[in-house]
Every structure is written in C-alpha cells, then in structure tokens.
Amino acid sequence: MPNTIDDTLHQLLGLYDSPFVRRVAVTMQYYAIPFEHLSLSVFRHMDAMRPINPLFKVPMLTLPSGEKLYESAYIIDYLDELADQRGIVPLTPRSGKERRHVQQLVALAMVATEKAVAIEYERKRPGELQWSDWSGRLRGQMRQALSMLEERLEGDFLFAGHLTQADVSTVTGIGFIRHVVPHEWPAGDYPALERLADRLEASEAFKAVPIDE
Ligand SMILES: N[C@@H](CCC(=O)N[C@@H](CS)C(=O)NCC(=O)O)C(=O)O
Structure with a gap:
C-alpha cells in the first residue's frame, strides 16, 4: 500500500x-x-443526518474544500484522479480498452450489489406488502x-492479474450479501468469487473498514 498522504481530511x-x-472507503x-x-444511518439517524445530507443518500x-460529492462511481472517479495526480496507479485504468473492460466488470459487480440491496429493501417492507415474484x-x-463474474475470474483477480476496482466492488458487494442477507448467498455456487472475497477481506484495506464496525 502506498505511503499515507498527509492533507486536510476528507469526510x-x-x-x-x-x-x-x-x-x-476501501x-x-x-x-x-x-x-x-461519519458513521450515520440513512434510516436510524435521520435527525442527525438532515443538516449534513438532507438527500438521505449515501455515500x-x-x-477538504467543503464541496460535497454523491454517487459512489463519481466519488471513485474523483479519488482515481487524485491518486493519479499523486503518482499512485488508479484502480480503474484512465483510458482505452483496459478502462472499458474494468468498468464493465464493475458494472456486473454493481448489478449484483444493487439487486442484493433491493432484496433487503423488499424484505424491510411489511409482510403483507412484500411481493415474492419481485424478490425472485x-x-x-x-x-x-x-x-x-465467476466465469470471468480465472486467476487471482478479475482483470489483468492485479487488483482493480472490479475486485474491490465485487468483494464489497459479496460482503454485503454474506453479512446483511446471508440467506441469499448460495454457498458453494461461486467458489472462485468466494476465494477472492476471503483473500481480499483479509487484506489491510478491507480490514480497516469492517462492515460491522
Ligand atoms: N448508486 C448509488 C447507490 C447508493 C445507495 O443506494 N445507498 C443506499 C445505502 S446502501 C442509500 O442511500 N439508501 C437510502 C435511500 O436510497 O433512500 C451509489 O452508488 O452511490
């Protein structure tokens, strides 16, 4: 991991x-x-969140300038640019075929993630309003x-044999499924993804931001 950059804090x-x-965060x-x-829930801490983020949407x-960014893809794009300016190789290549390939793997990771989150939101509705066909x-x-994603994972990483945003987004998505909707994780069906997730979850960058902090 690169040396810590000493600057005014982002929040x-x-x-x-x-x-x-x-x-x-990873x-x-x-x-x-x-x-x-700032560890505030969009559901449980609405009063504390309202003055900071009246949209109630995270991340x-x-x-440091006070400017506020929404939407994880745009936030990551900003962070990639910052990394690039500071001589760190960004997790998403900056241009060309490599960029497109990593972005498309991230797109698959986001479908898996967004659908898992939607399953959890459906589960939060009152029992009589839940629609099992929709959850299906x-x-x-x-x-x-x-x-x-499982099909695309041949070696240790999803793209080019090294860590990219495709791995980060896939593993954070799997982390959500295994932690928040564990009954939705079909254990054994995705052995390569499971190995990737276990390996990355044991790394410093992931351990520093535990799901159940
Ligand atoms: N596409 C958005 C999705 C963010 C998102 O849906 N966040 C959820 C928390 S997991 C949220 O803010 N939910 C509250 C809401 O949508 O009202 C992103 O990638 O930033």
Missing part, C-alpha cells in the same frame, strides 16, 4: 454495511487518503451477475 458519510459506502484505504468517517464525500426476479438478476 465520508454512511455506514460500512452499505456496499456503496464501503467500496469508496478505495480511500488503498490510496492511503486519510478521512474522517456522500465532503472534500431480483434474486435471479443478482445470481446472473455473480455467475458472469
């Missing part, structure tokens, strides 16, 4: 049980960008995305 808002917040750890973590990254559709899409 990251949102709990690490959000896979979107966690992929930003990326910041990997780039050694120090940040303050939100506050830059979400489950099918989540599993399809996981299968496509």
Whole structure:
C-alpha cells in the first residue's frame, strides 16, 4: 500500500454495511487518503443526518474544500484522479480498452450489489406488502451477475492479474450479501468469487473498514 498522504481530511458519510459506502472507503484505504468517517444511518439517524445530507443518500464525500460529492462511481472517479495526480496507479485504468473492460466488470459487480440491496429493501417492507415474484426476479438478476463474474475470474483477480476496482466492488458487494442477507448467498455456487472475497477481506484495506464496525 502506498505511503499515507498527509492533507486536510476528507469526510465520508454512511455506514460500512452499505456496499456503496464501503467500496469508496476501501478505495480511500488503498490510496492511503486519510478521512474522517461519519458513521450515520440513512434510516436510524435521520435527525442527525438532515443538516449534513438532507438527500438521505449515501455515500456522500465532503472534500477538504467543503464541496460535497454523491454517487459512489463519481466519488471513485474523483479519488482515481487524485491518486493519479499523486503518482499512485488508479484502480480503474484512465483510458482505452483496459478502462472499458474494468468498468464493465464493475458494472456486473454493481448489478449484483444493487439487486442484493433491493432484496433487503423488499424484505424491510411489511409482510403483507412484500411481493415474492419481485424478490425472485431480483434474486435471479443478482445470481446472473455473480455467475458472469465467476466465469470471468480465472486467476487471482478479475482483470489483468492485479487488483482493480472490479475486485474491490465485487468483494464489497459479496460482503454485503454474506453479512446483511446471508440467506441469499448460495454457498458453494461461486467458489472462485468466494476465494477472492476471503483473500481480499483479509487484506489491510478491507480490514480497516469492517462492515460491522
Ligand atoms: N448508486 C448509488 C447507490 C447508493 C445507495 O443506494 N445507498 C443506499 C445505502 S446502501 C442509500 O442511500 N439508501 C437510502 C435511500 O436510497 O433512500 C451509489 O452508488 O452511490
């Protein structure tokens, strides 16, 4: 991991049980960008969150300048640019075929992640309002995305034999499934993804931002 960059703190808002917040946090750890973590829930801490983030959408990254960024993909794009300016190889290549390939793997990771989160939101609804056909559709899409990632994983990493944002986003998505909706993780169906997740979860950048902090 690169040396810590000493600058005014960024501030990251949102709990690490959000896979979107966690992929930003792991990326910041990997780039050694120090940040303050504001651990507030969009559901349980609405009064505390309202003055900071009345959209109640996380992650939100506050830059040292005070500017606020939303949407994990755009936040990661900002962090990649910062890393690049500081001589760190970004987790998403900056241009060309490599960039496109990593982005498309991240897109698969985001489908798996978003569908898993949607399953959890459906589960939060009152029992009589839950629609099992809808949950079934979400489950099918989540599993399809996981299968496509499993197929693409030949060596230790999803792309080019080294860590990229594809691995970070896939493993934070799997972390959410295994931790928050564990009954949705079909153990044994995705052995290569499981090995990747276990290996990365044991690394410093992931251990620094535990889901159940
Ligand atoms: N596409 C967004 C998704 C973020 C997202 O859905 N975050 C959830 C937490 S896991 C949230 O803010 N939920 C509250 C809400 O949507 O009202 C991103 O990648 O930043």
